[in-house]
Amino acid sequence: MDVLQLVVSGLANGCVYGLIALGFVLIYKATEAVNFAQGDFMMLGAYVCLGLTNEQFLGLPFWFSVPVAILIMGAFGYLLDATVVRRMFGQPQVAVIILTIAIGFVLRFVAGLIWGHQPVSLESPIAGRDVRFGGVVLGLDEVAVIIVTVLLTVLLYFYFNRTRLGIAMQASSQNQLAAYYMGIPVKRLNSLIWALAGAVAAVAGILFAAKGSIEPSIGLLGIKAFAAAVIGGFGSLPGALLGGIIIGLIEPFSSRYLAAGFSHIVPYLLLFLILVVRPHGILAQVHSKKV
Amino acid sequence: MRTVFKTSYDADIDLFRHSAQAGWYVLLTVIAVALPWLVNTFWLGEATNMLIWAIAGMGLMLLVGQTGQASLGHAAFLAVGCYANVLLQQRLGLPFILSFPLCGLIAGIAGVLVAIPTARLHGIYLAIATLAIGILIDDLIVVAEPLTGGVMGLFAPDISIFGLTINRYGNPWLLYWLVLFVTVLVVLAYRNIQRTPLGRSFAAIRDSEVSAKAMGVNVAKTKAVSFGLSAAITGLAGALMGHFAGIFNNETFNIIISIQLLLMIVIGGLGPIHGAFFGAMVVAVLPQAIAISRDLVTGALGMGSVAIPGMEAAIFGIILMVFILFEPMGIYGRWLKIRTYFELFPFYRRDMFRRQRSYLKTERMR
Numbered sequence: 001m002d003v004l005q006l007v008v009s010g011l012a013n014g015c016v017y018g019l020i021a022l023g024f025v026l027i028y029k030a031t032e033a034v035n036f037a038q039g040d041f042m043m044l045g046a047y048v049c050l051g052l053t054n055e056q057f058l059g060l061p062f063w064f065s066v067p068v069a070i071l072i073m074g075a076f077g078y079l080l081d082a083t084v085v086r087r088m089f090g091q092p093q094v095a096v097i098i099l100t101i102a103i104g105f106v107l108r109f110v111a112g113l114i115w116g117h118q119p120v121s122l123e124s125p126i127a128g129r130d131v132r133f134g135g136v137v138l139g140l141d142e143v144a145v146i147i148v149t150v151l152l153t154v155l156l157y158f159y160f161n162r163t164r165l166g167i168a169m170q171a172s173s174q175n176q177l178a179a180y181y182m183g184i185p186v187k188r189l190n191s192l193i194w195a196l197a198g199a200v201a202a203v204a205g206i207l208f209a210a211k212g213s214i215e216p217s218i219g220l221l222g223i224k225a226f227a228a229a230v231i232g233g234f235g236s237l238p239g240a241l242l243g244g245i246i247i248g249l250i251e252p253f254s255s256r257y258l259a260a261g262f263s264h265i266v267p268y269l270l271l272f273l274i275l276v277v278r279p280h281g282i283l284a285q286v287h288s289k290k291v
Numbered sequence: 292m293r294t295v296f297k298t299s300y301d302a303d304i305d306l307f308r309h310s311a312q313a314g315w316y317v318l319l320t321v322i323a324v325a326l327p328w329l330v331n332t333f334w335l336g337e338a339t340n341m342l343i344w345a346i347a348g349m350g351l352m353l354l355v356g357q358t359g360q361a362s363l364g365h366a367a368f369l370a371v372g373c374y375a376n377v378l379l380q381q382r383l384g385l386p387f388i389l390s391f392p393l394c395g396l397i398a399g400i401a402g403v404l405v406a407i408p409t410a411r412l413h414g415i416y417l418a419i420a421t422l423a424i425g426i427l428i429d430d431l432i433v434v435a436e437p438l439t440g441g442v443m444g445l446f447a448p449d450i451s452i453f454g455l456t457i458n459r460y461g462n463p464w465l466l467y468w469l470v471l472f473v474t475v476l477v478v479l480a481y482r483n484i485q486r487t488p489l490g491r492s493f494a495a496i497r498d499s500e501v502s503a504k505a506m507g508v509n510v511a512k513t514k515a516v517s518f519g520l521s522a523a524i525t526g527l528a529g530a531l532m533g534h535f536a537g538i539f540n541n542e543t544f545n546i547i548i549s550i551q552l553l554l555m556i557v558i559g560g561l562g563p564i565h566g567a568f569f570g571a572m573v574v575a576v577l578p579q580a581i582a583i584s585r586d587l588v589t590g591a592l593g594m595g596s597v598a599i600p601g602m603e604a605a606i607f608g609i610i611l612m613v614f615i616l617f618e619p620m621g622i623y624g625r626w627l628k629i630r631t632y633f634e635l636f637p638f639y640r641r642d643m644f645r646r647q648r649s650y651l652k653t654e655r656m657r
């Protein structure tokens with residue numbers, strides 16, 4: 001049973017990584033930019049929900065503040081792109097990376113200023129309850145994380161491959177100029193995708209804050225999610241989830257069976273290995289061009 | 292503006308474009324050498340710190356600005372240089388004059404070792420691989436505790452060169468001159484690399500990998516050499532940083548330092564050597580400027596000293612955002628524009644430095 005517990009908690013952690021990775025991949029897939037502040041987006045989403053819900057702050061009902069937090073983060077993502085990131089249109093990729101790192105610094109500072117630097121956890125109805133699955137006791141929060149993540153990934157996968165808007169987003173990433181010619185409003189689509197990434201980050205943050213505690217520097221978790229996105233194949237939505245789960249599963253097992261200190265190394269070692277052996281990840285998104 | 296009439300092909304690779312330019316740099320060198328008599332020990336320490344950051348910046352600039360390969364993990368090479376230098380002195384009893392170049396060599400070898408598997412990667416994937424190295428180094432130092440002292444860290448001994456003992460607190464001017472000497476050497480080396488065929492092939496790879504390949508540049512090998520040289524210079528800076536800080540552990544070289552290093556050269560201006568120095572000035576002076584202005588504000592309002600955690604990073608982030616959005620060429624780029632404005636007055640036009648925009652195409656379709 002010990003192993004099963006480890007598996008479930010690893011899965012739950014991995015799903016949070018996967019959700020953050022999903023945010024990376026969304027933005028990368030549609031705009032070819034990499035948002036290094038995605039972890040901080042998650043942190044901000046968690047704090048917005050927490051600020052609305054917890055007694056210490058506003059004390060609103062949980063089920064009211066969840067959609068509000070998601071909406072706020074969506075709007076935040078849209079506005080951030082419309083006012084700041086859009087100016088980088090047509091500049092080299094590295095410039096966008098550096099810009100988002102800077103945004104991350106600022107977000108961390110702002111969150112610390114508003115909500116303080118002490119670790120806090122979200123007061124939610126799913127925290128601290130158990131579910132029984134034929135003799136196995138699992139935390140309701142962990143089960144909720146896994147279910148929500150899988151649902152969200154499937155939804156986004158179909159959104160990208162089946163809907164008009166999703167296909168337009170893919171087109172604008174593959175060739176901006178051609179997308180313009182086809183009448184796709186590339187700039188507005190980019191802002192929309194940032195909004196979507198903000199909303200996904202809010203979901204990840206809420207789940208994470210309900211499961212454990214958060215503090216402003218938790219956004220650095222984004223680096224681990226980043227590793228997850230690459231392991232799964234940068235640009236693939238199921239790949240992001242897969243990578244997240246792999247990292248989430250490796251962590252508890254390596255900290256249990258390896259000497260202390262090595263457990264931190266293993267995920268990055270795996271990342272490095274994957275980059276060397278299979279640079280485009282497990283579910284590679286690199287296709288050769290058909291002529 | 293002075294137009295140089297070139298009478299030989301060698302004029303293209305002269306160190307200075309004309310004698311007036313050389314004169315300005317001589318003046319700068321004289322001021323730099325005379326600095327210990329001009330400022331007090333506190334600012335001398337800050338100047339030393341700035342020069343060390345500038346050396347590290349030049350190391351990264353060679354890779355990012357000259358070869359066009361992003362690295363988000365360069366603090367790893369700072370760490371390699373720093374630890375190698377101190378361990379060579381402590382464990383093997385080597386004098387500083389030997390351990391210092393050796394630590395550069397070791398960092399360079401580490402750089403090449405990293406470059407060999409990552410040379411196939413480019414763009415975003417290279418950034419991620421180097422990011423992983425930057426994170427790994429922190430944990431590796433902890434794991435290699437018998438050698439590195441783990442979280443307890445190591446003490447850097449006093450530098451002694453031919454019986455002359457150099458200590459940051461005992462005789463800061465000597466440490467300053469030592470660092471200045473290394474800085475000048477590195478600048479000369481950098482300039483010379485730029486003028487060699489190797490430096491030209493770096494620039495060719497930066498501007499277009501395909502064209503470089505077509506011109507007969509061995510891309511993978513050149514990238515590895517660039518990584519190695521860059522890591523070697525950064526390692527030298529790391530060794531000096533260790534002696535300057537006196538004590539260091541795994542936290543001294545964490546991922547934040549790597550990112551700060553990259554941000555520094557972007558603020559300074561990506562490409563020319565000047566950018567590394569301007570960026571280093573910002574990094575070295577900013578904490579002091581924030582502390583001084585905070586004291587002024589709290590003093591004026593009659594409050595006690597208030598410390599807001601994370602403010603330094605946030606201000607750094609805001610400055611960076613402003614630069615990326617409004618002056619992507621950094622401080623040096625702005626200076627170039629101002630200079631050109633006066634040189635060409637009244638013929639300067641706003642779009643003279645405009646970068647050509649490129650429409651994005653995916654990297655996933657090849």
